[in-house]
Amino acid sequence: SEPAVNIALGTAWGDVLRLGDRPTADAEQASSRLPMGGTQAVLLLGFGGSSLASLAAFERIYERRYPTWLRIIHAGPLLLEADSRHDLKPPDLLDGVVLPESAAALDRCLAAVQECERLLVHVQSNQGHMVWSHLLRRHPQMLRARVRGVVYDCAAAEQPFFTPSMGPDIQTKSVLATLKGFGVGLPPGTSAAIEAGAVAEGAAAERSVEQAAKVLSMLAAPPEVFAFQRETEPPVPALCLTSEIDSVIKADGVREFARRLTQAQPARSVRVEVLRGEHVMQVYVDTAKYEAAIVALVADAGMGET
Numbered sequence: 238s239e240p241a242v243n244i245a246l247g248t249a250w251g252d253v254l255r256l257g258d259r260p261t262a263d264a265e266q267a268s269s270r271l272p273m274g275g276t277q278a279v280l281l282l283g284f285g286g287s288s289l290a291s292l293a294a295f296e297r298i299y300e301r302r303y304p305t306w307l308r309i310i311h312a313g314p315l316l317l318e319a320d321s322r323h324d325l326k327p328p329d330l331l332d333g334v335v336l337p338e339s340a341a342a343l344d345r346c347l348a349a350v351q352e353c354e355r356l357l358v359h360v361q362s363n364q365g366h367m368v369w370s371h372l373l374r375r376h377p378q379m380l381r382a383r384v385r386g387v388v389y390d391c392a393a394a395e396q397p398f399f400t401p402s403m404g405p406d407i408q409t410k411s412v413l414a415t416l417k418g419f420g421v422g423l424p425p426g427t428s429a430a431i432e433a434g435a436v437a438e439g440a441a442a443e444r445s446v447e448q449a450a451k452v453l454s455m456l457a458a459p460p461e462v463f464a465f466q467r468e469t470e471p472p473v474p475a476l477c478l479t480s481e482i483d484s485v486i487k488a489d490g491v492r493e494f495a496r497r498l499t500q501a502q503p504a505r506s507v508r509v510e511v512l513r514g515e516h517v518m519q520v521y522v523d524t525a526k527y528e529a530a531i532v533a534l535v536a537d538a539g540m541g542e543t
Contacts, residue, residue: 276307277540278353280346282372283312284391284517285364286414294520295359295390298528303541309349314411315339315368335371343368347376355540356383359390361517362486363457364411366393370462373469381471386538388531389477391517394490396457408455410485463494467501474506474537476530478519485516506537 279299283292292312299308316336335343350356360369366389373380475498479491492509499507510530514522535541 276353277303277305277355277357278307278309278350279303279357279359280350281308281310281359282361282365282368283310284362284411285314286411287312287361287364288414291414295361298520298531302528302532303535307349307353309346311342311346311368315364315371343371343375347372347379350383351376351379353383355385355538356380357386357388357535357538357540358384359388360392361390363393365390366466367458367462369470370458370466373466377469381469384471384473385540386473386534387470387475388534389475389491389494391479391483391486391519392477392491393463393494394457394486395460395463395494398487398490398493399456463497464501467498472502472505474534475508476534477507477509478512478527478530479509480512480514480516480519482514483516508534 281292281295281299289310289312292310296308296310299306316339317334358369360366475495477491477495477498479486479488481488488511495507495509499505510526512519512523512526512530514520519527
């Protein structure tokens with residue numbers, strides 16, 4: 238509907254990916270390569286609709302607790318070829334389907350990780366899980382050699398824990414969050430109109446088997462991708478954060494995700510922490526417990542200050 242809003246994400250990629258040892262507003266400086274020999278790092282993979290601005294609170298925890306760590310952040314959407322998720326079968330789903338801008342972002346993350354010795358991976362929501370799965374597919378051996386721990390923050394849940402009616406609502410929230418992160422102002426009433434359309438679309442998805450399958454495939458990767466992730470990532474300590482009031486990634490879905498991690502790697506330490514707050518909001522609502530859980534995982538992973 239008019240007035241239309243268009244965003245060229247390819248030209249904005251400097252705003253959704255940061256490589257550096259400190260926050261900076263200078264995109265050229267942020268993307269420059271820094272000496273990182275012997276570095277410990279956190280790789281923060283943001284939720285759908287995330288931006289560097291929306292991830293600042295999470296980044297501050299690592300900046301304050303581990304100031305010498307490199308912080309590698311991937312925010313914003315993972316851009317895929319149109320309908321690729323519906324046409325390809327796993328594991329091909331993770332090969333050659335990302336658009337050039339996303340491929341470049343993934344490669345830049347891996348280039349920074351390659352120069353580190355020890356890495357903590359912080360995965361947010363099912364969007365972060367999908368990015369993490371793509372990274373594992375691109376360079377599994379290098380990541381296995383460096384990863385010491387994984388935080389699954391409101392992540393992850395497989396397709397049975399969603400209903401088709403949830404899809405348009407979640408997608409709408411992600412789009413509006415992305416626009417906000419890029420500082421795009423919408424005309425009055427636009428958000429309400431978009432949300433009303435999402436409700437109608439969700440009802441239509443419930444009535445159509447084909448549409449329901451497409452919606453569910455956009456909310457969570459197929460089970461084969463989850464199996465690939467469980468089998469490929471190293472058996473390092475894992476922390477699964479969730480909330481009983483999370484309306485996007487349900488707590489039962491996270492608990493089942495944790496159970497399957499343990500089932501795949503019985504010797505692995507997998508802990509579930511239930512916090513207060515809506516989806517990816519626990520860092521604001523239950524700050525002390527949120528931070529304490531991450532600090533405990535870092536200690537279990539044998540990381541910390543050097």
